[in-house]
Amino acid sequence: MTEYRSSLLRLLSERGYIHQVTDAAALDALAAKQIVPGYIGFDPTAPSLHVGGMVQIMLLRRLQQAGHKPIVLMGGGTGKIGDPSFKDEARSMLSEDRIRDNVASIRTIFERFLTFGDGPTDAVMVDNADWLDRLEYIPFLREVGQHFSVNRMLSFDSVKNRLDREQSLSFLEFNYMILQAYDFRELAQRMDCVMQMGGSDQWGNIVNGVELARRMDGKEVYGVTTPLLTTADGTKMGKTVAGAVWLNEDMLPNYDFWQYWRNCDDRDVGRFLRLFTDLPLDEIAELETREGAAINEAKVRLANEVTALVRGPEAAAAAEATARETFAGGGLGADLPTLELPADGLTLAAALTALGFTASNGEAKRKVAEGAVRYDDIVMTDPAQVLKPATGATARLSLGKKKHAILRG
Known part of the structure; x- marks a missing residue:
């Protein structure tokens, strides 16, 4: 592990956030002597971010914990295009009203992770629509476009992989990386921002911004990327059979969110504790060495810590109590997801799919055939x-040992 002078890069390195840095020595020296404003961009393509984006939110939290200034950049402008990086196809176009609503919804999550305000290390949230919407096409091409090589842009893996799969890449999407680079330059001018952070898939876009600031303004800025985040079994972080693991409560019940972390692979416990909690490293080192039944205690600790951070301590306590009652006591935990049934009832397959336990009625039928479905503990x-x-009565529907819900008549 590289030895860093600054508390910032030491913290990021020790907890496993660093994949690539454009000029590690220079950034380390800068962070050791002054406050470093750094930003990450988030496109508001949905009303909530999901667990896959949480490592970036935590990266901003670490930046603030190390005494530096986090800048949350909402992509109200770039969100109208969609980042093509490593995507199989173009994203659907969102209306301006939808983007605005999504930004407002997403902000509530950041307020739980960061301290916002006017102080030197307080977080701020800005929207790139404030400058991108005002750009004039011909002046932009003349002033900014001249600094980009199409040959080089085509060489970036994020673009090359899309073209290699013979998926159409629209000219609209191709402009995204230019606009992201321009965002970095704009933030460097407006807020003296000197660092952009992001996932490893953003490396090419970040390097473009570093070079644009140098060419247009002679300003040195830096980029940091995090490793590609997958679970131990190779699954993309934040994706499950039932869908995305959303951070906002109104898109995923607290119990389901808690269970996602409780059910993680044994091999992921230590890494997730370092990335997604504030527990001290020595305590994490002890938790990740546990085996057998004791590793389940570490998973409960992980689930409680992350849920408390994202949803609040009360949500974490309620989810743990529900799990304890459901699994140990065989009862109906109050925090289990609830499905209100229509007056004429619902088929078993339809209920499983409505709860998100299965992706389709066809999958539900297969699970029933496998003997994996119980209704009030009857296979x-x-x-x-x-x-x-009966009206007002409840029953428990279970898929396997880990998915449970309350059905209410």
Whole structure:
């Protein structure tokens, strides 16, 4: 592990955030002597970010913990285009009203991770629509476009992989990396921002911004990327069979969020504790060495710490209590997801799919055939069976050992 002078890069390195740095020695020296304003961009393509974006939010939190200034850049402008980096196809176009609503919804999450204000190390949130929406096309091409080589842009893996798969890359999307580079230059001028951070898939875009600031203004700025985040079994972080693991409560129940962390692979416990919690490293070192039943205690600790950070301590406590009652006591934990059934009931397959336990009725039928579905602890054999508790009554529907829900008549 590289030895750094600055508390910032030491912290990031010790917790596993650093993949690449454009000029590590120069950035380290700068961070050791002054406050470094750094930013990460987030395109508001949905009302919530999901767990896959949480490492970037934590990166901004670490920046502030080390005594530096986090800048949250919302892509109100770039979100109208969509980042093509390593995407199989173009994103759907969002209306300006939808983008504005998404930005407002996403901000609530950042307020839990960062301290916002007017102080030198207080976080700020800005929107690149403030400058991108005002750009004039011909002046932009003349002043900024001249600094970009199409040959070089085509050589970036994020673009090359898309073209190698023979997926169409629109001219609209191709402009994204130019606009992201311009964002960095704009923030460097407006807020003296000297660092852009992001996932490893953003390396090419970040390097473009570093070079643009140098060519247009003679200003030295820096880039830091995090490793590609996958689980131990190779799954992309934040994706499950049932869909994305959203950070906002109104898009995923607290219990489901807690269970995602509780059910992580044993091999991921230490890494996730370093990346996603504020627990001291020596305590994490002890937790990750546990084996057998004791590793489950470490997973509960992980689930509680992350859920408390994202959803609040009360949500974490309620989710743990629900899990304890559901698994140990065989009861109906109050925090389990609840499905209100219509008056004429719902088929077993439809209920499983409505809860997100299965992606389709076809998958639900397969799970029933495997004997994996229980209704009030009775193994179910007919996916077409209509579930119809009495009015006001409840029943428990379970898929395997880890997915449980309350059905209410």
